[in-house]
Amino acid sequence: MVATDSSSAPPLASSPDPTSGSNHAGFASLLAQARAGNRDALGELLQWYANYLTILASTQLDRRLRRRLNPSDIVQEAMMAAHQDFGDFRGTSQGELLCWLRTILIHTLHRSFKRNVTVEKRDIRREVSLDSVSNRLEESAGNLAAILPANSPSPSAPMQARERAVALADQLSELKPHYREVIVLRVLQGLSFDEIAQRMDRNCGAVRMLWLRALESFKNK
Known part of the structure; x- marks a missing residue:
């Protein structure tokens, strides 16, 4: 794929x-x-x-x-x-x-x-x-x-x-594009945070924080 x-x-x-x-x-x-x-x-x-x-x-x-x-x-x-x-x-x-x-x-x-x-x-x-x-x-x-x-x-x-x-x-x-991206990469494609960091050109810590914010935004929809 x-x-x-x-x-x-x-x-x-x-x-x-x-x-x-x-x-x-x-x-x-x-x-x-x-x-x-x-x-x-x-x-x-x-x-x-x-x-x-x-x-x-x-x-x-x-x-x-x-x-x-x-x-x-x-x-x-x-x-x-x-x-x-x-x-x-x-x-x-x-x-x-x-x-x-x-x-x-x-x-x-x-x-x-x-x-x-x-x-x-x-x-x-x-x-x-x-x-x-x-x-x-x-x-x-x-x-x-x-x-x-x-x-x-x-x-x-x-x-x-x-x-x-x-x-x-x-x-x-309904999510912001970068929130949608991290959820798709993490949940749909099953990538690790390190792999997502490489894909999104961010450090691993920033990706983890983005993931938490994305989940919170998703819950509030």
Whole structure:
């Protein structure tokens, strides 16, 4: 998996929480409208998952690639493809839609890498293992649930793993970029404080303090 350097990551878009009860009902309504040809409804539906896709795209870009590729641009290209090919989506659930969107994102990353990176005698698809990143994100949702404030939804609530990952990405989008970066590197990618210090060009003590401030900010969201 390509290493993350999210120091230059742009702020993520604000999205509604697709895991709430009202949005579960809203999903079915928007999906029906989108299938009836309502492009505005389709745009609103896809926007729910923009933060999730942006987090996944960000984890695939190291410092070198970030000079050429922007996660937001990659996600925008993927969203355009989703709009164009929405007639091919046959699912009925949010989980199925997320799986379909991740597949589109994989193909978009693959095309972007082919345009911007010279790879000799190596299958670039192996380098863009987006499913493994997605699984890590979903696992991290459970880890982050332990640091949620008391008035947050219970981590034991009946919520699918993919939906927890979407909610996690939306919460991360509300943080300052350097707070989001240290949480992603520490929790999502499992890096040590020494490794994070090298990635963020800070000393280890400063990274530990940043980590504590990031957790406090996350709890207050």
